[in-house]
Amino acid sequence: MILQKINYKLLYILILIPYLIGLFIPLMELDSAQHATMAMRMYYENDFFNIIKSHQPYLDKPHMHYWLAAISFKIFGVSEFSYRLPxxxxxxxxxxxxxxLGKLLYNKDVGHIASLIFLSSQTIILSAHDVRTDAVLTGSIIFSLWKLISYFKTSKIVDIFFGFLFLGIAFNTKGLIAVVAIGLYIFSYLIYERNWKSIFNWKIGVGIFTFLLAIFPVLYAYYNQFDMHPELLVKGQKNVSGVKFILWDQVFNRLNAVGFEKTSPDYFFFFHTLLWAFIPFSLIGYIAIFNKIKFFIKIKFRKVAKQEFLTLGGFLSVILLISFSKFKLPHYLNILIPILSILTASFLVQLFLDKKEKYLKALLIIQYIIVGVLVLAVVYLSIFTFKISNWFLVIISVLGVFGLFYLAFQKRNYFTKIILLSVVAAAWINFNLNALFYPKLLKYQGGLQLAEIVVDKQIPIEKIYLLKETYNWSFDFYTKKNTKHISVEDLEKQNDIWLVVDEVNFKQIKEKVIDIQDVISVRHFPVTRLSGKFLNKKTRDKVLTNTYLIKL
Structure with a gap:
């Protein structure tokens, strides 16, 4: 092995530390807190068939993510830890x-380094605490892909079974896009291997049957909630088929932004988003991609021993597909990170084996620059953005900086220093973010603050309302209740109730001359949309708004 076993083990331990800390960070608005609240309703009402978003039928992402969270709530109780655990x-x-998969396609070293690159990628670390559906989707897709590639190499039926089972789990998590992605990965593998005959085998039939069994619970749940209830009003329409939606409409609606606000017309959105999503290996990853393209052009795509097209072909085909979507979000890249990690790891290992020291030295200099910039940014975010309250964590952070300097100047080969420096830097950066930065940042999440006040003052939850068409997911989750809704017109008919409102609605209520008996206000900022003015202590107050809990 290129790196000593102790190094691999130590690196795995270090990179998992920020993941473990992240399990206990308060949930963020919007999606993470929203999904947790929806799963909480499933658990409290013991209703796993229906997906409900704030008392309304929800037709978007399928059930698996919510089922796993609700089951975790049943076992461990309702908490951010329970929600994030699956x-x-x-x-x-x-x-x-x-x-x-890295070991199967190349060797053990490529496998370990690819796994470390995957765990070090910023978008993957972020997905472990800002939990949406993508963590479950990414894990199930790469597991399915590993098993299916293993089948094509060994013809073992057990690989077909688990490959298609987890393909079903991926479908149950995000819909047809999971099947399309794995299909493109498999096609990229087979077109280079010229192994089409392995598809025409009775074992594939067993796999398809397994897939259909795996997705049956979701199809039945959709049929039960929507197809059996044509009277339901869903996004302004009746007679909506849940089965048709998940089998067809969902993926094409997202590609065409039907029912969604168009986010970015930029066809290069995912290519430049990858620069931060794949940090600290993003530039090396791009170099690896171009190097692989150059290689296949040079050999004119002929079959060469110990080479594969899965990682390059799979990456390019999927990123091009999602780039033409009219509705784009950064975390769509997550399903690409495992194969990009393998591609990057194989590139680095090959440079080491070919003894291309000058090339590796240049890559190490790139990593020095990236890590240096990131360290300065994180020091500012963790220490200077908010008031320090835990000096013990700061001391650990400072010791980590000395550790990075030690790695940077230690006498090792360039390849080893690239891996060690990058992975340790990712661990240090996200330790600081998860232990020092995010806990302070989330104190500016209005719903969370109000929930703490409600619990502390023992305000009756059943007397608290939200205005219709407004949501406050962190408030719902941390009061452990789906807050009821009420219209402005109906407020005058009520007394002795509490209302959660933002600044705009607070002014509207005051204009209605509604008798307000008590007002509790907290400072609020949309914490997933950071700005320079917010991060600057001197200008922060200018971008803060108020969230109110008022008694009528």
Missing amino acids: AFCFLLLGALSTFK
Whole structure:
């Protein structure tokens, strides 16, 4: 092995530390807190068939993510830890599967380094605490891919079974896009291997049957909630088929932004988003992609021993597909990170084996620059953005900086220093973010603050309302109740109730001359949309708004 075993083990331990800390960070608005609240309703009402978003039928993402969270709530109770635990487990599965697939395609060293690159990627670390559906999706897709590639190499039926089972889990998490992505990965593998005959085998039939069994619970749940109730009003329409939606409409609605606000017309959105999503290996990843393209052009795509097209072909085909979507979000890239990690790891290992010291030295200089900039940015975010309240964590952070300097100047080969410096830097950066920065940042999440006040003052939850068409997911989750809704017109008919409102609605209520008996206000900022003015202590107050809990 290129790196000593102790190094691999130590690096795995270090990079998992920020993941573990992130399990206990308060949930963020919007999606993470929203999904947790929806799963909480499933658990409290013991209703796993229906997906409900604030008392309304929800037709978007399928059930698996919510089922896993609700089951976790049943076992461990309702908390941010319980909500995040299934996602964390699937990311560990993703890391294991990335290692296994890297080992299968190349060797053990490529597998380990790919797994470490996967775990070090900023978008993957972020997905472990800002939990949406993507952690479960990513883990299930790469596990399915590993097992299916293993089948094409060994013809073992057990690989077909688990490959298609987890393909079903991926479908149950995000819909048809999971099947399309894995299909493109498999096509990229087979077109280079010229192994089409392996598809025409009775074992594939067993796999398809397994897939259909795996997705049956979701199809039945959709049929039960929507197809059996044509009277339901869903996004302004009746006679909506849940089965048709998940089998067809969902993926094409997102590609065409039907029912969604167009986010970015930029066809290069995912290519430049990858620059931060794949940090600290983003530039090396791009170099690896161009190097692989150059290689296949040079050999004119002829079959060469110990080479594969899965990682390059799979990456390019999927990123091009989602780039033409009219509705784009950065976390759509997550399903690409495992195969990009393998591609990057194989590139680095090959440079080491070919003894291309000058090339590796240049890459190390790039990593010095990236890590240096990131360290300065994180020091500012963690120490200077908010008032320090835990000096013990700051001391640990400072010791970590000395550790990075030690790695930077230690006498080792360039390849080893690239891996050690990058992974340790990712661990240090996200330790600081998860232990020092995010806990302070989330104190500016209005709903969370009001929930703490409600619990502390023992305000009756059943007397608290939200205005119709407004949501406050962190308030719902941390009061452990789906807050009831009420119209402005009906407020005058009520007394002795509490209302959660933002600044705009607070002014509207005052204009209605509604008798307000008590006002509790907290400072609020949309914490997932950071700005320079917010991060600057001197200008922060200018961008803060108030969230109110008022008694009528």
